[in-house]
Amino acid sequence: MEFKELNLSPLLLKALEKKGYSQPSPIQEQAIPYVLEKRDLLGCAQTGTGKTAAFALPIIQNLMECPRKRQQKKPIRALILTPTRELALQIADNIKEYGEYTPVKGTVIFGGVSAVPQIQDLRKGVDILVATPGRLNDLIGQREIDLSYVEIFVLDEADRMLDMGFIHDVKKVIALLPKKRQTLLFSATMPGEIQSLASKLLHNPVKVEVTPVSSTVDMIETSLYYVDKANKRKLLEYLLKHEDITSTLVFTRTKHGADQVSKYLTKAGINAAAIHGDKSQGARQTALNNFKSGKLRVLVATDIAARGIDIEELSCVINFDLPNISETYVHRIGRTGRAGLGGRALSFCAIEEKDYVRDIEKLIGKTIPVIEDHPYPMSVFEIAPKEETSSGRTSSSRRAGNAKKDASSPKAGNSKKASSSQKAASSRKDTSTKKSASTQKSNSTQKSASPQKTNSSQKNTFPRKNASPQKAASSPNASNQKKSSAPKKATSLIKTVPVSKTAPPKEAAPNHQQQSQPPSSRRSKPIIRTLHSR
Structure with missing residues (x-):
């Protein structure tokens, strides 16, 4: 099937032809007709399947076919809510490319940068607004955004919205939307919370599910390395220097870990940079651009910062730290081998991460091949029981604490007071005894002296x-x-x-x-x- 068979506008087909797109992806083929019919839709698709075009193309066409009423200011007619700045920028760029030959205008707002230019674009009037929840609520509070004319609402990466704790901000936005609207919800995974949210937002939705978990993993060459936590960076350096790996996205669990891995690789002579939530928007965008252009060989990122990174030719994904959520593993490795292309996904596993491997293999329905031939094999095969060590430390600390408590307790203070009072009393007795003795002595002396005198x-x-x-x-x-x-x-x-x-x-x-x-x-x-x- 080709795009022209989906009843798209010639203006949109011209833009797609300019980008070299002729055939839609499975999710585009299934979703576009329903969105053109203004049906609510629940889409389950991994990153890299082309879901942005699946909702952007029909939204642009629907807005063109139903022009807005003549008003002094263009109202916001379509709202696309995303969890991260990178994803918001990516969607906004795609909308700009797809609507190049149309009168539909769009803009993007997100936090981490000045809101002044964003407010200026909003005041000019836009048809499609791409936003992150935080900045959107801020500008709503400043009365710079009015959502009362929204006709289409898109909630993208809904599962990540929940993981990042944006669900309350999302509900605030939903409460301001018109009751009569078209709602599209996309998510890489469909846990129970997402299904519950979808049942409240969507009205008689059409469900589109493509690229199941098993098929995503089947297209990617996966491997597992058992290694001690202290040797993970050494193993990473070894693989990057001895394996045929060109561009690599390395995932860490924490921001601090991303910085440490990036610094280690840089000292080892490997061009690397880290992106995470503590980095400024400019630094994150610069690192991403350098990675896409090939100036950087390795990009180290956290899960949240990596959302929205769209790289067509990503040769390898390395799980430096295994995720504690199995679905996140699938989402990570889905960034390589996009659009049906092959890719590699390497995972490092320390002794404390073995349970994560079991859960991941249960989800994907297959065993991840283990690579044993590497210079840093695991040497620690058991975790010291926390109860014994903690109890030992606790008992010693309790003894020390009790000793300190005894020393600083009220009883000790009372005993100190008693001893000091006893000393004072004894000293008083001594002084009074001395005084009385001296008085008696002086009296006797005076008495004996007076007759003589x-x-x-x-x-x-x-x-x-x-x-x-x-x-x-x-x-x-x-x-x-x-x-x-x-x-x-x-x-x-x-x-x-x-x-x-x-x-x-x-x-x-x-x-x-x-x-x-x-x-x-x-x-x-x-x-x-x-x-x-x-």
Whole structure:
């Protein structure tokens, strides 16, 4: 069958002829007639089967045959929602090529770049809008996009939308669409979630399924290499240097892994670059263009970043990390051997990935041939039980943690407080004991010294000059005790009283002195009274 047998417009046939297309692919042959009839459609097809043309060509023709009403601004009549920027760009480029000789205009919007030029294109008016969910919802929120005139809605790569967590954004968009519309849903796989989504979106749909999983794998030469995780990069370098591999797409599970593999290959003298979600749009597009042109031999990518990469002559796909979803394996290797051409798919398997191999072989219904003759065979055949190692670590860590808890527990704090309080109490007792002892000592000394002072003062009243030396000689310790315990004012009063020979006795002064003096100074009252009595 040829395209002209599908009742396509001569303007579209002219564009297809310019691109060198004359015969439709199986999905194009089955889907185009139903889309031209404006039927809802559920298409199950792998990447590289030509599904973009399967919905783009009939959409352009339907929009031409039913021109819009005269309005100042062109409304958006067809919306195509895709999960990634690369896929959005690819679809937009195809629509531009197919509609080259038609009045239908289209544009594309996606995140990661400035929205200003995209908004300018939208304000000029477009018939077909290709968009990613995030940027579409952003511009809807800014009131730059109105979906109330959409006649055709296409949800492409629906399974990947679910994997990437875009289902909520997709539902927001669907809620803004007119109830009366044509809906086309395409997916590489048909898990239960996709079937449930399709039952809600589609009304009496036609199901088109081409290129089953088994036939996709049959057209590709697959092989499996068992290798330790630490030697995967070495094995990759060995195969790229010794095998006849021209352009290779290497899949890793993580973004960090993609960067590490790319850097390793570059140091080994192999032209390689990595693309993933953390790369800027410019860097991703540059790497993709260099890979398509042949400047790069190896392109390392994650599953999400690789969506939409359309390379006609991809000689090999290497699963550096096996996917944990079996359908993803089929989707990966489907990028080589497109359009019925042959290709190669090599997969590396570490000990912890053996379960993935079993699930993949169950899905494809065949065993993947194992290549044992390579320089980095697997040496680790068992995984250490996690429970034993974790329990050992946990017990030791628990002991350490308990020790730390005991050291930092409230009880320990209380014991510390108790010990410190005991120390403080004992020190207080010691100081109080010392003070009481010193007080008793001073009191006893003072008592013993006072009679001596009295006697000496009575004996040596005449002459007076010998009174003070005898006092000093009689009890030097007592004087020191007095100096240490009694205030300085009391000492000065005691010294000044005996010196005043001719001072007349006054009764008020002693009383005043007694009231103002501290208790220790009052002990010298008998001396003062004895002197005055004499």
